[in-house]
Amino acid sequence: MAFPGAKRWLLLGIALAILASYLSPQFNRYYLGVIIDVGIAIILATSLNLINGHTGQFSLGHAGFMAVGGFFSAWVSLHAGASVDAVWYFPLVLIAGGLLAAAVGLLVGVPSLRLRGDYLAIVTLGFGEIIRVVAQNTEAIGAASGLKGIPKLTNLGWTFGFAAISVYAISALVNSTYGRAFIAVHDDEIAAESNGIDTTRTKVIAFVTGAFFAGIAGGLYAHHKQFLSPTGFDWLKSIDIVVMVILGGMGRTAGVIAAAILLTLMPEFLREFSEYRMIIYALLIILLMLLRPAGLFAINLKRRRHS
Amino acid sequence: MDWFFQQLINGLGLGAIYALIALGYTMVYGVLRFINFAHSDVLMLGAFTAFYIAPKIEKLSGSQSALGCIMVFILAAAVCAIIGMLIERLAYRPLRNRPKLTVLITAIGVSLLIEFTAQNEKVFGAAPQPFPQLLPEHALHWGALVVSSNDVLTVSVTTVLLVAMWWIVQKTRIGTAMRAVSYNQQAAYLMGVPVDRIISFTFGLGSALAAIAGVLYAIKAPGIEPLMGVQPGLRAFVAAVLGGIGNLPGAVLGGVLLGLLETFAGGISGLSNYRDAIAFGILILILLLKPAGLLGRSSVEKV
Numbered sequence: 001m002a003f004p005g006a007k008r009w010l011l012l013g014i015a016l017a018i019l020a021s022y023l024s025p026q027f028n029r030y031y032l033g034v035i036i037d038v039g040i041a042i043i044l045a046t047s048l049n050l051i052n053g054h055t056g057q058f059s060l061g062h063a064g065f066m067a068v069g070g071f072f073s074a075w076v077s078l079h080a081g082a083s084v085d086a087v088w089y090f091p092l093v094l095i096a097g098g099l100l101a102a103a104v105g106l107l108v109g110v111p112s113l114r115l116r117g118d119y120l121a122i123v124t125l126g127f128g129e130i131i132r133v134v135a136q137n138t139e140a141i142g143a144a145s146g147l148k149g150i151p152k153l154t155n156l157g158w159t160f161g162f163a164a165i166s167v168y169a170i171s172a173l174v175n176s177t178y179g180r181a182f183i184a185v186h187d188d189e190i191a192a193e194s195n196g197i198d199t200t201r202t203k204v205i206a207f208v209t210g211a212f213f214a215g216i217a218g219g220l221y222a223h224h225k226q227f228l229s230p231t232g233f234d235w236l237k238s239i240d241i242v243v244m245v246i247l248g249g250m251g252r253t254a255g256v257i258a259a260a261i262l263l264t265l266m267p268e269f270l271r272e273f274s275e276y277r278m279i280i281y282a283l284l285i286i287l288l289m290l291l292r293p294a295g296l297f298a299i300n301l302k303r304r305r306h307s
Numbered sequence: 308m309d310w311f312f313q314q315l316i317n318g319l320g321l322g323a324i325y326a327l328i329a330l331g332y333t334m335v336y337g338v339l340r341f342i343n344f345a346h347s348d349v350l351m352l353g354a355f356t357a358f359y360i361a362p363k364i365e366k367l368s369g370s371q372s373a374l375g376c377i378m379v380f381i382l383a384a385a386v387c388a389i390i391g392m393l394i395e396r397l398a399y400r401p402l403r404n405r406p407k408l409t410v411l412i413t414a415i416g417v418s419l420l421i422e423f424t425a426q427n428e429k430v431f432g433a434a435p436q437p438f439p440q441l442l443p444e445h446a447l448h449w450g451a452l453v454v455s456s457n458d459v460l461t462v463s464v465t466t467v468l469l470v471a472m473w474w475i476v477q478k479t480r481i482g483t484a485m486r487a488v489s490y491n492q493q494a495a496y497l498m499g500v501p502v503d504r505i506i507s508f509t510f511g512l513g514s515a516l517a518a519i520a521g522v523l524y525a526i527k528a529p530g531i532e533p534l535m536g537v538q539p540g541l542r543a544f545v546a547a548v549l550g551g552i553g554n555l556p557g558a559v560l561g562g563v564l565l566g567l568l569e570t571f572a573g574g575i576s577g578l579s580n581y582r583d584a585i586a587f588g589i590l591i592l593i594l595l596l597k598p599a600g601l602l603g604r605s606s607v608e609k610v
Binding site: 127 | 341342398401402405407408409410411412413415416417419420422423424426427428544548580581583584587588590591594595598
């Protein structure tokens with residue numbers, strides 16, 4: 001199924017984002033913060049969905065790429081001086097952070113994507129942890145204590161602008177002739193390979209693209225929270241994103257976006273039960289896998305597709 | 308030279324624990340072909356079982372007696388064997404014929420469930436608690452070398468268990484069945500091997516080993532807490548892959564090698580901050596260069 005009127009939605013999304021950013025000073029600061037969290041979660045979940053969902057390569061290191069983009073752009077902002085105030089500065093530094101994350105994604109992806117299933121999951125988890133350990137021991141980015149006082153540049157406009165772009169770019173990529181290769185690799189790697197698809201290349205492209213958007217999300221996150229600590233990017237953060245993809249149904253863009261919104265808002269509503277949040281999370285994963293492995297929003301008619 | 312031998316002894320003590328945990332990973336992988344993420348949490352549960360029953364045993368058998376210590380080990384192993392079988396029955400068995408990814412995600416879910424339930428204030432609480440002393444600790448001097456009696460205990464318990472495992476797997480009827488299930492589950496089923504019962508038994512055995520490793524680890528560690536299993540579990544998993552997953556002697560070799568490597572790296576200043584990264588670095592190298600592990604045989608994927 002093509003993405004109907006995808007470009008229209010993209011334009012609408014960006015227009016709404018610009019409008020919202022003009023109105024945002026009138027919003028309650030707390031709600032504003034939560035809504036920006038939601039936007040960042042949407043970028044993270046859709047980018048991981050390209051890797052885990054559409055291409056079927058289970059990655060547990062997404063927080064690592066987020067950390068790369070976040071720490072890089074935050075470090076630049078802390079050293080950029082007056083140019084931080086320029087309009088062009090923020091999108092540029094975000095994209096630079098994304099590109100660096102993509103480069104790291106390439107470094108990680110080329111060797112590890114030869115592996116499958118369990119092994120790939122473990123290796124990506126390992127790489128994610130290595131990125132965190134390296135961040136923890138690098139003095140330039142504050143080592144274990146992290147970076148403080150990052151300028152607050154993230155607003156509704158940039159967040160949802162980039163969210164709209166990433167949803168559009170990933171949907172367009174998957175729905176292109178070229179992008180069919182992702183789904184072919186997901187459905188049956190051996191069959192895809194014997195039909196002339198360069199499976200390793202396809203997987204690496206998915207991985208690098210996913211890492212790029214994770215890096216942008218990391219940059220947005222850094223300039224939203226104004227504080228970054230390496231421990232915030234451990235593998236539980238990766239699990240958070242994975243749960244969004246699973247809950248939404250792997251490879252279902254709309255479902256994954258809905259899950260990202262739901263799972264970001266849920267802890268805000270369940271503040272008083274926060275000590276049970278992770279227990280509920282874990283139970284949710286197990287029950288979903290036992291009862292609805294195709295995701296919470298999957299429609300029964302479609303479930304037969306990958307039997 | 309003394310430094311070298313001292314690190315060697317410390318490394319062996321650590322490596323023996325890794326080997327015990329790695330055996331559990333490898334045995335479960337052998338029969339089910341999946342990584343039991345919850346294994347490291349069973350280890351933690353073993354340590355906590357010992358933590359709660361040790362004072363009660365002490366009342367029966369006197370303080371720090373050998374008999375009481377053995378009782379604690381056996382009870383912890385028994386409790387964890389039951390927990391392991393329950394996990395398999397409730398979470399993994401319904402997914403037996405589903406895609407591997409589904410089982411993997413479920414295993415991560417089970418692991419998180421145990422960890423976060425244990426961290427809750429009403430269960431164990433997140434704060435570390437001091438582990439009771441099961442046996443009086445001596446320091447044995449041998450020239451300039453110091454050997455803790457706990458290390459001697461660890462290495463000897465591990466050796467006994469390794470021999471026992473080898474005997475179970477190679478010499479008994481149920482061990483033969485385990486090897487049959489590992490080789491070809493369907494063929495074993497057709498030959499009348501009760502596959503479900505064998506898998507359940509394997510989980511029980513692996514979890515009992517994890518529990519004993521957990522108690523041994525707790526004796527050496529300053530305190531026990533709900534996430535205590537994560538680090539040794541991860542290392543042991545690396546050890547299992549290093550030796551060739553599914554291969555019992557490989558798991559032991561990998562465990563000892565990793566224990567030694569980590570102790571030596573920890574002794575060199577500058578490297579000690581990167582200990583976690585070292586374990587993962589080894590894992591990544593092994594998977595890329597020799598994915599079947601040191602002792603494993605590579606298999607051809609059938610279409």
